[in-house]
Amino acid sequence: MNGAFETAGDASGREPTQTSRIGPCGALFLYSLAAGLCLSGPVLLTLAGFTGSAAGLLLAGVLCTVLCAPLGVILWANTDNEREDNRRLDTVGVAATAEITELTDGSRPWSTRPTTCSASISERPERNGPNSPGGGGTWMGVDDVLRLWWVLPTGLALLGYGLALAGLTPAQRAVWVKGRIVEVGQPAHGASKHPGIPVTIAFRDPATGKEFVLSNVGKHGDSVEEAWVGREVEVRHPRGRPHLFRVVLHSPEDKNGRYGPYCTVILLLIGLVIHATVLWGYPWALLGFGALVTAFAALSPDIRTARARDALLAEAIAVPARVVAVTKDVYTDGEGDEIINHAPVVTFTTVEGTEVTVLSRDGIPDPSKSLGRRLTLHYAPSDPAVYTPDLAADRRANQRAVGTIIILLFAGTAAVVTGAILL
Structure with missing residues (x-):
C-alpha cells in the first residue's frame, strides 16, 4: 500500500487521511522542483535585463512569476506537510489492520471480497486552530488551492485564443x-x-x-x-x-498573435504535472516533467539552427576586420558585487564592397582591451549577419548545443520510464 493513514479517532469527527511516503530522495526532488518554479520567473526577468530582450524573455518572466511562483509555494508547503506527517507516523504511529470492503468507480460500486492491508495510525494535531480540519471552521487544503489556481491561466489562455481567433491581438492588428x-x-x-x-x-x-x-x-x-x-x-x-x-528580428513575435496563449498552455501543462504530483506522489513529477522535457527537446529548433549555421560557415570567407569601439555594461549580482561586461564593435568589408558593422558578444579574447585591434573575421557569403572570429570555437559551440538537446531527450525519456515504473 502506498502511504499510510492518519486519523484522529472517533472523538474528533475528522475523516482519515492518507499520507504519502516521501523519502529523502523524493523530498530533495520535490523541494528542488518547488524552488525552481519559484525562481524561474525572477531568473527569466534578470536574463531579460542582462540581454536586453524585451519581448520573449520579459513575457515569459512575467508569466512564470505570476503563475509558476504560486505553484512552487504550494508544492513546497505540501511536501513540508507530508514530510511532517511522515515523521509523526514514524515517531508515534501504531500498526493496525485495515479491511477493504468495497471499491467504487464514480457512480458504479463493485463489491469485492474483504482484503486486509496494514496501516499506521497516529493522532493528527490541529494545525490552524478553529480553521483546521475538524476544528469548527472552513479549511482550504492544497488541493482546493490548486483548483482555484487553475482559473487564472485557463482564463488567460481562453482570452488569448479568443482574441487571436477574432483577429484582435496587437500583432494581428498591426x-x-x-x-x-x-x-x-x-x-x-x-x-x-x-x-x-x-x-x-x-x-x-x-x-x-x-x-x-x-x-x-x-x-x-x-x-x-x-x-x-x-x-x-x-x-x-x-x-x-x-x-x-x-x-x-530575434523576438519570437508571430503574426497570428498566438505566442502568448502558447506560453500560457505550457504553464497549464506544468501546473497539471504539479497537481498530479501533489495528489498522487512524486512519480508523477518524473512522468509529467519527463514528458514535457522530451517534447521540448523534440520540438526545439536548436539542432536545425546549429546545422544551418555550420552549413553557412562551411563556405565562409575570411576578411580583415577592426574593433572600432567597445561597449560597457555594469551589473550587480545578488551579493552586491559589480559585474562588468564588454562587447567589441567590429567593422569589416565584404568581397562585394559592402561595409558591415557588427556587435560581437563573444569570440574575441580580452574584449575590454580590444579597441583598435585588427583581426580576421569569417562570414557567410550569402548572409554577412552570420560571422565568427573563430571557426573552430563556433563549431564547438554548435556541437554543445546539439549535445544539450540530445541529453535532454535522453533525460526526459529516462524520467518518463522511471516514473512509469514507480507508479
Whole structure:
C-alpha cells in the first residue's frame, strides 16, 4: 500500500487521511522542483535585463512569476506537510489492520471480497486552530488551492485564443512591412550594448503609400547587432501610426498573435504535472516533467539552427576586420558585487564592397582591451549577419548545443520510464 493513514479517532469527527511516503530522495526532488518554479520567473526577468530582450524573455518572466511562483509555494508547503506527517507516523504511529470492503468507480460500486492491508495510525494535531480540519471552521487544503489556481491561466489562455481567433491581438492588428537600412552609425565607445547599432530605417506605409525614414537606436523593438546599408528587416507598426514602428528580428513575435496563449498552455501543462504530483506522489513529477522535457527537446529548433549555421560557415570567407569601439555594461549580482561586461564593435568589408558593422558578444579574447585591434573575421557569403572570429570555437559551440538537446531527450525519456515504473 502506498502511504499510510492518519486519523484522529472517533472523538474528533475528522475523516482519515492518507499520507504519502516521501523519502529523502523524493523530498530533495520535490523541494528542488518547488524552488525552481519559484525562481524561474525572477531568473527569466534578470536574463531579460542582462540581454536586453524585451519581448520573449520579459513575457515569459512575467508569466512564470505570476503563475509558476504560486505553484512552487504550494508544492513546497505540501511536501513540508507530508514530510511532517511522515515523521509523526514514524515517531508515534501504531500498526493496525485495515479491511477493504468495497471499491467504487464514480457512480458504479463493485463489491469485492474483504482484503486486509496494514496501516499506521497516529493522532493528527490541529494545525490552524478553529480553521483546521475538524476544528469548527472552513479549511482550504492544497488541493482546493490548486483548483482555484487553475482559473487564472485557463482564463488567460481562453482570452488569448479568443482574441487571436477574432483577429484582435496587437500583432494581428498591426501593419507588417519590409524595411531597409539606409544609414549605419557607430555605438559610442564605453556606451551600453543594449541599444545595439544605431541605424536609420526606411519603409513604406501601405495605407498611404508614403515612405518613412526613421532612426532606430534600440527603442523600437529588437536592437540591430549586424548592420549594413541595404539590409532588409521586418517592421511592424499600429495602423495609422508608423512612427511607433518596431523592428522584429530575434523576438519570437508571430503574426497570428498566438505566442502568448502558447506560453500560457505550457504553464497549464506544468501546473497539471504539479497537481498530479501533489495528489498522487512524486512519480508523477518524473512522468509529467519527463514528458514535457522530451517534447521540448523534440520540438526545439536548436539542432536545425546549429546545422544551418555550420552549413553557412562551411563556405565562409575570411576578411580583415577592426574593433572600432567597445561597449560597457555594469551589473550587480545578488551579493552586491559589480559585474562588468564588454562587447567589441567590429567593422569589416565584404568581397562585394559592402561595409558591415557588427556587435560581437563573444569570440574575441580580452574584449575590454580590444579597441583598435585588427583581426580576421569569417562570414557567410550569402548572409554577412552570420560571422565568427573563430571557426573552430563556433563549431564547438554548435556541437554543445546539439549535445544539450540530445541529453535532454535522453533525460526526459529516462524520467518518463522511471516514473512509469514507480507508479
